[in-house]
Structures are given as structure tokens and as C-alpha cells.
Amino acid sequence: MDQENTFIHADINIHYPVDGKEDGFGYIKQFEGAKAGLIIIQEIWGLNKTMVSKADKFASQGFTVLSPDIYRGKQPKTMDEARHIKSGVDWNTAILEIKGAALYLNILGIKKVGVLGFCYGGALSIASLCSLPDLIQAAAPFYGIPDLTEFSIGNIKGPIFGHFGELDHAKGFSAPEDAKKLEEEGKKFNKNVVIKIWEGAKHAFMNPDRPEYYNPEVSEKAFNEVIQFFKNELQ
Numbered sequence: 512m513d514q515e516n517t518f519i520h521a522d523i524n525i526h527y528p529v530d531g532k533e534d535g536f537g538y539i540k541q542f543e544g545a546k547a548g549l550i551i552i553q554e555i556w557g558l559n560k561t562m563v564s565k566a567d568k569f570a571s572q573g574f575t576v577l578s579p580d581i582y583r584g585k586q587p588k589t590m591d592e593a594r595h596i597k598s599g600v601d602w603n604t605a606i607l608e609i610k611g612a613a614l615y616l617n618i619l620g621i622k623k624v625g626v627l628g629f630c631y632g633g634a635l636s637i638a639s640l641c642s643l644p645d646l647i648q649a650a651a652p653f654y655g656i657p658d659l660t661e662f663s664i665g666n667i668k669g670p671i672f673g674h675f676g677e678l679d680h681a682k683g684f685s686a687p688e689d690a691k692k693l694e695e696e697g698k699k700f701n702k703n704v705v706i707k708i709w710e711g712a713k714h715a716f717m718n719p720d721r722p723e724y725y726n727p728e729v730s731e732k733a734f735n736e737v738i739q740f741f742k743n744e745l746q
Contacts, residue, residue, distance in 0.1 A: 516560040517720045520586040525577065527615035532604075535611045537579040538563050540570035541619070547745035548621035550612050550647070551578040552628030552635045554718065555593045557586050561720050572738045573746070575621055579612045581605050581635070597631060602638060602657070609639045613646040623745040627651040627737065629717055633685070637662065637671065637693075644668040649744040651737045654685040654714050656693050664696040670703035672740045674733050676712030676726075685714060709733065 525539040537558060549569055553562050558580040570576040581600060587593035613624045626647050628636040633655025640650040641662040648669040654676060664671075675690040683689060690706045697704025709716065709732075715724035717733065 516564070517556050518586065518588050519560045520584070521558045521560060521563045521578070521580070523580065525615070527611050529611035530607055532607065535579055535608045536583075537577055537612065538566055539575070539577045540566050541575045542570050542573055545573060545575040546620070546622045547573070547741065548575045548577065548616040548619070548624045549741065550609060550616070550624060550626045550636075550639075551576055552609065552626065552632030552639075553578065553581055554628075554630045554632055554715075555587075555590075555597055557582045557593070557596070559586065561718065565717075568734070569627075569738070572742075574625075574741065575616060575619060577612045577616055579608045581608055581632075602635070602661075603642075605635055606639055606642045609635065610643055610646060613643065617646075623648045625649040625651065625741045625745050627653065628655065629653045630655045630685070630715060633673075637673075640669060640671065641666045649741060651740055653717055653733075654679055654681070656684060656689050659693070659696055663700075664693070664702055664704065665700040667702055670740075670744060671697065671705065672737065673704070673706045674737070675706065675708050676714055676716050676729075677708050677710050678712060679714040681714050707733075707736070 521538045526534045529535040566576040626636040633652035634657040636652045638657040694706040712729045716726040
């Protein structure tokens with residue numbers, strides 16, 4: 512694992528109101544003249560340098576991108592620490608942070624907002640679309656699914672374009688059979704839920720800090736498909 516990026520917290524450059532809490536904060540990359548915005552939600556490792564790089568890359572394609580700090584400044588240095596910090600963040604509290612980020616993008620003149628995330632952030636992106644259907648217009652989750660009995664696909668108004676790895680063994684969260692269950696939920700509620708299971712890809716195939724999982728070829732293809740998805744849905 513590349514500690515240089517994983518364990519270094521992002522430079523915070525934005526603060527925004529959050530319902531019932533102190534102001535939220537995070538990293539924003541604006542694209543001049545953009546009318547579409549993206550919220551990128553962190554992995555279990557928090558809002559680190561890697562997430563900043565992802566925000567910059569997505570913004571380069573014509574979006575204003577905001578990555579909220581769900582952990583509010585806490586930066587784990589080990590997996591045990593990351594799990595401990597994540598366990599202390601209630602899902603509904605995290606969604607309030609995402610809601611604040613979406614409303615702030617609206618204040619900046621962004622007309623439509625999409626959400627994406629990775630692992631923990633992937634699950635939160637689905638939960639956000641379910642919980643904030645009038646604020647967020649589309650979601651592209653990567654290898655993460657929330658409890659769909661708590662966050663019903665029946666509540667969504669916008670589409671989901673989910674990305675999963677054929678060799679992901681995180682059963683109950685992001686394995687191929689879980690992705691297929693998510694797709695079945697979409698059919699059950701007659702919602703636009705499209706799932707792509709990438710051949711030869713493992714969990715965390717988008718994370719360059721984890722060479723044992725990272726798949727640069729699949730990562731670039733998935734990036735391009737998600738960009739096109741958001742351009743179709745938001746612009």
C-alpha cells in the first residue's frame with residue numbers, strides 16, 4: 512500500500528453548512544462554467560490524497576467536484592483504526608454531510624448533482640440516492656452496497672450505474688452475487704439500475720495505492736464509462 516497517499520489527509524479548501532451540526536468541510540475542485548457537479552465519497556481510508564487525485568481527474572472532464580470529509584478530520588493509519596473510525600459514523604449522519612455538500616453545489620450554480628464512491632463510499636452513494644432523491648440525480652457506486660432493507664431502491668428517482676469486480680470476495684457487500692441482488696432490486700421496483708461486473712477485477716480495482724487489487728486497464732475503462740454516464744444524466 513502506498514502510505515504516501517493513503518495516510519496523508521487531504522488539504523481542506525471548502526466549508527459548508529450541515530443540518531444540525533457544525534459546518535462540514537472537504538475538498539472541492541471547480542470547473543469554470545460547469546452546471547453539473549459530482550460528490551465523490553471516500554473509501555474506508557478517509558479523505559486522503561488519493562481521493563483528491565480522483566476529484567481532480569473527474570473535475571477535468573467538465574464537472575465541479577466536492578469530496579466531503581465524512582470522518583471530519585480523522586485520518587486512519589491502520590485498517591483497525593479505519594474500521595474503528597468508520598464504526599463511529601452513523602449512516603444517517605454521513606448522509607447529512609452529503610446533503611450539505613449537494614446543497615452547497617446548488618449554491619455554486621450547479622443544477623444537477625451526481626454521486627459516486629468507492630467501497631464504503633460506494634455503499635454511501637447508493638444510500639444517498641435513496642435518501643436524497645430530490646437533491647441527487649444519479650449515482651455510480653464502486654464495489655459497495657448498503658443494507659437495502661434500510662435504504663430502499665424503491666425511493667430512488669435517478670439511475671444507478673454500479674461497478675463491481677468479478678473476483679471480489681467481499682460477500683454480503685460487493686461480491687458479484689451482491690451486485691446481482693442490487694440489480695434485482697432495481698427490477699423489483701422498476702428502477703433504472705444497471706450493474707457492470709468487470710472481468711478479472713478484484714475489490715478496490717480503482718485504487719492505485721493498493722497494487723494487489725488495482726487494475727489500471729479496468730480502472731481507466733470504468734472511469735470513461737462513468738464520465739459518459741454522468742454527462743448523459745447531468746448535462
